[in-house]
Amino acid sequence: MTVTKIGKWGGLLLLGLLLLVIYGSFDPSESGYFPACPFYSVTGLECPGCGSQRALHQLLKMEFLNAFKQNALLVIAIPYVLFGFYLDRLAKPSEKTYTWKRKFYGKKAIYLVLGIICLFWIFRNL
Template identity: 40%
Template sequence: MGVLITGIVLLYYFMDPSSSPYFLKCPFYHITGYYCTGCGSQRALHNLLHLDIAGVMRHNALFIPALLLIAYHWTIKYFPFKNSKKYPDIVYHPKTPVIVFLIVVLFTIFRNIPLFPFSLLAPAG
């Protein structure tokens, strides 16, 4: 698994998905013309690996929060803290999946509205 992840990281570091023909295009966008929640994530990963945080946010504003949530989950699952029962865990609250679902749905809707504040959520170029 580590070799696969390392290979993917190296691929996205050295090749730009916006100019390379080897990366898949979003099938949802290709079929419907609307941006999905993940549109721009490949370019965002490339920018993140080059430490271009502004570029990450231009391509997909949910990319960094999603990575942080995944990293937190893996940390808690694979490296549990000794005193973790002392602190409330908001990520594993019963309402968290509903809130995350609503954020994802609203983000997807808003990034497809072609008006000023919402158009900033659409992936750049």
């Protein structure tokens, strides 16, 4: 690994840790530091990301049910994204790894995830 890659990954790791400390320390529903959703501000409807900041805060406090109530899609998406990161960066390349990547992150999976996001967006506003 080159020095540039180490610096890039180190910087991203530090930024991620800083964000986790901020979200763990301050409640987005009570603090004025966090931005409001522009879509909600304009339309009064919740987008798929609405409640993500509050859900992350609840997850960091280990209150999974409250996090799920704030934004179920985020809570479900975190393991999915982490699995993709594992397959892409940490798993040894093999036929099995390729099969998992194709099954969970291929073209059909992308359309399925898009459909889930759209359905979540619609049903949370009914």
